[in-house]
Amino acid sequence: MNRSELPTPCFVVSEAALRQNLQILSGVSQRTGCHILLAQKAFSMFRVYPLIARYLSGASASGLFEARLAHEAMGGENHVFSPAYTEDEMRELVQICDHIVFNSFSQLERYRALWQESGVSVGIRVNPEYSTQQGHAIYDPCAPNSRLGVTRANFRPDHLEGVEGLHFHTLCEQDSGDLVRTFEAFERRFGEFLPRMKWLNLGGGHHITKPGYDLLALDELLLGIRAKYPNLTVYLEPGEAIALNAGWLDTTVLDVMDNGMHILILDASAACHMPDVLEMPYRPPLLGASEPNEKAVTCRLAARTCLAGDVIGDYSFERMPRVGDRLTFGDMAIYSMVKTNTFNGMPLPAIALEHENGDCELVKTFGYEDFKGRLS
Numbered sequence: 001m002n003r004s005e006l007p008t009p010c011f012v013v014s015e016a017a018l019r020q021n022l023q024i025l026s027g028v029s030q031r032t033g034c035h036i037l038l039a040q041k042a043f044s045m046f047r048v049y050p051l052i053a054r055y056l057s058g059a060s061a062s063g064l065f066e067a068r069l070a071h072e073a074m075g076g077e078n079h080v081f082s083p084a085y086t087e088d089e090m091r092e093l094v095q096i097c098d099h100i101v102f103n104s105f106s107q108l109e110r111y112r113a114l115w116q117e118s119g120v121s122v123g124i125r126v127n128p129e130y131s132t133q134q135g136h137a138i139y140d141p142c143a144p145n146s147r148l149g150v151t152r153a154n155f156r157p158d159h160l161e162g163v164e165g166l167h168f169h170t171l172c173e174q175d176s177g178d179l180v181r182t183f184e185a186f187e188r189r190f191g192e193f194l195p196r197m198k199w200l201n202l203g204g205g206h207h208i209t210k211p212g213y214d215l216l217a218l219d220e221l222l223l224g225i226r227a228k229y230p231n232l233t234v235y236l237e238p239g240e241a242i243a244l245n246a247g248w249l250d251t252t253v254l255d256v257m258d259n260g261m262h263i264l265i266l267d268a269s270a271a272c273h274m275p276d277v278l279e280m281p282y283r284p285p286l287l288g289a290s291e292p293n294e295k296a297v298t299c300r301l302a303a304r305t306c307l308a309g310d311v312i313g314d315y316s317f318e319r320m321p322r323v324g325d326r327l328t329f330g331d332m333a334i335y336s337m338v339k340t341n342t343f344n345g346m347p348l349p350a351i352a353l354e355h356e357n358g359d360c361e362l363v364k365t366f367g368y369e370d371f372k373g374r375l376s
Helices: 015-032 046-053 064-073 087-096 105-110 112-118 176-196 215-228 368-372
Strands: 010-014 035-039 058-061 077-081 099-102 121-125 163-167 199-201 233-236 247-258 262-266 297-302 311-317 326-330 350-354 360-364
Touching (some): 010 015, 015 046, 015 350, 035 077, 046 064, 058 064, 087 099, 099 105, 099 163, 099 199, 105 112, 105 121, 121 199, 163 176
Parallel strands (some): 035 058, 035 233, 058 077, 077 099, 099 121, 163 199, 199 233, 262 297
Antiparallel strands (some): 010 247, 247 326
């Protein structure tokens, strides 16, 4: 199938771009001995899990369903972290996961009998109390009164029997310098416990495949940890880096309006199909378009939902777009795909895979039953 034959809206993932990212990540593993996992919260298109499994050590999950998906579709190591688990979840997780990370010592002790009997490797998430976020407090696990991770003041060395790992996750779309500084803060608070551990998980948020990322500094940090703590296996669990710039969202112009400026009504929605545009907020890249007023005509791109603020952004074009034109938003494989919803009864975008020979495979389509079946 040709790209132009795909329905819209449609997420299109590039097999070639995905492989390029995976080769970069695999290179880090080969040079440093670290294990890299796919963080499924960012990207869980299991159609490409066999490809990912050729380059990474496994996957990490944020709960039972992601852990089950990795168990069924990925193979390799299967790690899970959640701020809290139910007993029913824990009974299944100890059967399908290799590593389980607890967010508190109370949860660790509540399920001690289950995880000890199963033989799964368990760890504790800690809070190094070192913020590196710039202007995005919603993504800062080290903010005051954070619910994520045990602070040093609340750490319980007397409950470490059977605990084999420590975990921290504080980054979001950041370079290796922030990781280096965070590790230094972590080591000051928790380094005394590393000699008795088998593994250390440095979490996600590492923009490893972004152009300009300092790979040398990352390698030096990982090799330094390995030299200082030779018994530790070090894990990274990026999500965004795996599918960064590896997918698009194709959309069609349904109508053109004017109310002080040109407004394009699309079949794609920020609220339903790319909610991070409103949450972050950010302005997604659009193929062939520029910043407002840089080109001949400036338009506001908006959705057909009833939400007045369902606006994707303002862009300029060489010519005025017309009804029926197809537009392509970039970097849409990560987070957008996993966060879609059917507010207003909006149809979910189709999902396609562009193979390395240019052929497109329509992987999944959604219809009325997908909307209907969610609520009754």
